[in-house]
Amino acid sequence: MRQYRFLLRTAPLDALEEAHVEVLAPMARSRRSMVLRAVQDGLVAGLRLSPDDVRPIAHLVALGERRRPGEFLGACSATVLLPLAEAVIVAEAMFGRFGGYAAWDGAEPELTEGGEWVDGGFGEHWHDALVAHVLYRNFAGGPSSPDTAFGGH
Incomplete structure (x- = not known):
């Protein structure tokens, strides 16, 4: 989680968004629903989005955590947050960002x-x-x- 938090705080927003798209796209719809619910609850954003709106969800996670650190992380269930974090850390868009x-x-x-x-x-x-x-x-x-x-x- 520490590495994921570091990327959320320091990586360029476009690269961070792209890494989340890379991770969210193949994710099961039920898990994307959990991520979307965390965006809606923690960031009070994306209320009109569906779990299939991968890029807007990725954008809100990246931008929301930059503007309000910890809000998404605190609202996201550990069962989906840990795999999300682990996958973003190794995403191609995050290469060389440490x-x-x-x-x-x-x-x-x-x-x-x-x-x-x-x-x-x-x-x-x-x-x-x-x-x-x-x-x-x-x-x-x-x-x-x-x-x-x-x-x-």
Whole structure:
């Protein structure tokens, strides 16, 4: 669950949505119904959707958890949430999205006085590791770049 929460907080929304589409599409309709019910109860959204509306459900999960962390997770039954989380973590759209995971402390963002979540990296020290500039070096120790590091020019 920690890895899934990390992706929900840090992955680009389009990639996160695509991973959920990839996972929800082959899921049994009864399980998609449970996910939709969690979206409706936790995020108070998608009231007119059916379990067959895979992309809109995926969109609401990704966007809803970004805007209101923990609302969908808290409303979703563990019997469907755990398999969903495990499948999203290994989805093709999530490949290479764990940069900064080791530095993440797992904390949720803070609520402001107005009841909104603090944005902009959630004000957490682990966010610095996600946006830190990577310094590339060649074999001789000189400066390099991702383009030239692997034989490109």
